[in-house]
Amino acid sequence: MNKNKQHPKHVDTTEMTGMIRINSRGFGYVDIEGRDEDIEIAPELLNTALHRDIVKIVPKPKRRAGRIRGEVLEIVERAKTRFVGVLEEEQGFVFFKPDDKRCYIDFIIERGEKDIPFGQKVAVELTRWTSPKKNPLAKIVEVLGPVGTHETAMHSIVAEQGFDWNFPHEVEREAETIERNNEEFFAKEVARRRDFRGVPTFTIDPADAKDFDDAISVQTLENGHIEIGVHIADVSAYLEAESPMDKEAQKRGTSIYLVDRTIPMLPEALSNNLCSLIPHQDRLGFSAVFEISLEGEVYSHWFGEVVLHSDRRFSYQDAQEILTAGEGEFFAELKTADTIARALREKRFTKGSIGFETDEIKFELDKTGRPIHAFRKERLDTMKMIEDLMLLANREVATWIANENEKKQSKGVFVWRVHDSPKADRIQELSLFLRALGYTLPHKDGLVNAQDLNALFKEIEGTPEQEMIETATIRSMAKAIYTTKNIGHFGLAFDYYTHFTSPIRRYPDVMVHRIVKSHLAGKPLHGAQAFAWHDRMCTKSSEREVAAMEAERDSIKLKQVEYLEQHIGEEFDGVITGINDWGIFVEEHGTMAEGLVRTSSLRDDFYELTDHGFRLVGTKNKKTLSLGDKVRVKLKGVDIERKTIDWELVNKQ
Incomplete structure (x- = not known):
């Protein structure tokens, strides 16, 4: 928090409800909707609350150390009841x-x-x-x-977040029945669908992908315009609403991507076979097809059910090599798609879309699951190309639904993907953080515009502190969520946005497909009951998305710690990413692993926290350790169970 911020001494002591976040020291912090400040709960006042529970609290009448403190009165809803x-x-x-x-x-x-x-x-x-x-x-x-085993660790991470490893028997039986009856079902579907099997079509995915949600087709029309088809696996054709498999998908909400495997939302019979847009196989799709110029101007669109045939499965690297070489299979189509995607991206950024780009760490594992090599995943132009074509489909589907509802003067149900503007206190904190690193972020009363954020990202590109600033900026933003109430998407600068393009791995996309199909059939969903059900599913899906991301981060952190365990005593280059009373956090460059240099290990002086918590200063030698400083550290040790790393400071560079 900004310690210079002035607050009234007395506070509103009305009972409030919100979600509590608990840290490793046992302190809780409750976010209340409509309030800029969170409320701190001391360990002795948690009253059985656990991390991410929904709680009813009452604030204390007076602030302490500038903070609002409170007490938990009641547990409204447990976040989870299963623990590992x-x-x-x-x-x-x-x-x-x-x-x-x-x-x-x-x-x-x-x-x-x-x-x-x-x-x-x-x-x-x-x-x-x-x-x-x-x-x-x-x-x-x-x-x-x-x-201590790799398999146990992966099972534990998944169970900790409330996901099941295996599917219930009745769900597996349902999948087997669908697979067994598919030939007859498929033949009936083909007869009534638009046929794209003669149009050049391909998928572009990570090299290790097993499920292929999306494919693109590219062809030039007689009028000189380009037709881009964004073809999505038609999961809703196979997934019967409220069937055992559908209820299991609702419960999971999403697939989980661990360091070495995927825990799918749907059984493999669907996720890796019937629904997956496998090369050289006819498949059912639900498509968004655009007549578009090379400059990214959309002349018309068509949404509907199709049958398609993927001619090739590209990895991002495969497609990138063809684009770079200027020749190869489907070069013309790839070049056209890339040109259009670049134009769409430029339009998006001009309008105010924020350019978040963060590196990912990947591991090569041996047969026992131990990491033997760590490397950063390169951000390729082909990744950006597919991303922008998917954004196009998601935006245009959402805009069409909004126009349909307005045209019919009806309030039909829809699942929006929204992103609120950041809270004022978060932007003020970010501004202080940046100032400590020598950067400025213009803002007025805690309001910031996307152009200034993009200018900041351009300024820090290639600097040692780039990743830290991008991460801090992302953390200052509101979380994108699913909802039936549209407020637009701040980060993308879209008035209307949804998730349409990944129904194999995201349940909200399944809901969106069903709703779009209901509009195409002239029977849009209305009424309080439909809104209430979709509201519940949106909340659940948003929660499951967060849990899946935490599982993914936990699996990465575990492998970072296991990898570094093999290098105890060695020295590494890093950057200071955080400072508090008990130490400085340092991120090592190669593995992106963050660990702690304890203040107690700094034996050359006694260090005090200054400058809003962004700098440690020696009381005698006046030596400083500041956020963003490049340092040399020695690995003292790791704790595999806690997933923690202990550094020893060698010197400041």
């Missing part, structure tokens, strides 16, 4: 110790459990916790495997 950890016996009781250190208390396993799996990683279900003075009760629901 290990079991220990003490004084005749079996205690469950959670892996997640934000879970600040041990659970007691209910009596009656037999064959207690000590030494194994387990998942437990929280069954009762009525008083903060007592330990919660839990029961064992799954044994995940022996501690």
Whole structure:
């Protein structure tokens, strides 16, 4: 928080409801809708609240150290009841110790459990916790495997976020039935669909992709215009609403992408076969087809059900090599698509779209799952090309729905992907952060425009602090969510936006396909019941998206720590990415792994926190350690279970 910000001494003590975030020290922070400040909850006032629970709180009448403090009165809704950890016996009781250190208390396993799996990683279900003075009760629901193995670690990460590894038997049986009956079903569908099988069509995906959600077709029309088809797997043709498989997809909400595998939203019979746009196979699609100029001007669009045939499966690298060489299979189509995508991108940025581009870290694993090589994933032009064509489809579908609703003067149900403008206090904090690094971000009363953010990104391009500033800026933004109430998309500068292009891996896209089909059939969804159901699904999908991202980050962090464990005692170059009372956080360049240099290990002086928490200064030698400083660090050690890294400062560069 900005410590210079002036606040009224007394605060509103009305009861409020919001989601609580708990850190590893046991302090909670509650975000209240419509308020710029969060409310801090001391550990002794959590009243059984756990991380991401929805809680009812009451603020204290007076601020302390500039902050609003509060107390939890009631748990409105648990974020989750399943936790992962290990079991220990003490004084005749079996205690469950959670892996997640934000879970600040041990659970007691209910009596009656037999064959207690000590030494194994387990998942437990929280069954009762009525008083903060007592330990919660839990029961064992799954044994995940022996501690310390790669398979157990991956299972644990997925279970921790509330996802199931396997599909229920009834869902697998439903998938098998669909697969068995597909030949007859497919023949009937082909007869009534627009046929794109004669148009040059291909997919472009990561080299290790198993499911192919989208393909593009490119052809020049007689009038000289270009026809670009964005063809999407027609999942909703196979996924019957409210069937066991559909309910399982609702529950999962999304596929999960771990370092070495995908946990799919749909069974493999659909995700990797029937729905996937596999090369040299006829498939059912739901398409957005555009008549468009090379300058990105859309003359007309068509949305509808198709049958298509992918002529080739490109990896991003394959397609990039052809574009770079200026020759190869489908070069003309790739070049045309790239030219249009570049024009669309330029229009988007001119209008105010924000250019977020962050690096990804990838690992090469041995047969036991141990990382043997870490590398940054290169951001290729072909990735940007596909991204902009998907953005086009998503935007145009959403705009068409908005126009349809306006034309019919009706409030039809739709699933929007919205992104609110950032809160004023977050922008003020970001501005302070940037000032400490020598950069400025123009803003007025906490309001910032996209052009100034893009100018900042251009200024920091290629600097050591680029990644840190981009990450800090992303964190200052509101989270994009799914909702039935449109407010536009701040980050993309779109008035209307949705997710239409990935129904194999995102349930909101399935909902969007069904709604668009209802409009095409002249029967758009209306009414309070439809809105209420889609509202619930939007909330659930947004929550599952966050959980899947946390699982992905946890799997990456684990491999970063495992990789560095092999290099203890070695020195690395890094940059200071954070500072607090107990240390400085340093991100190592090669693996993008962040670890801590403890203040207590800085033995040449006593260091104090200054400049809004962005600098440590030695009280005697006046040596400074500031956010963004390049440093040399030595790896002291790692903790695999906690996924933490300890550095020792060698010198400031």
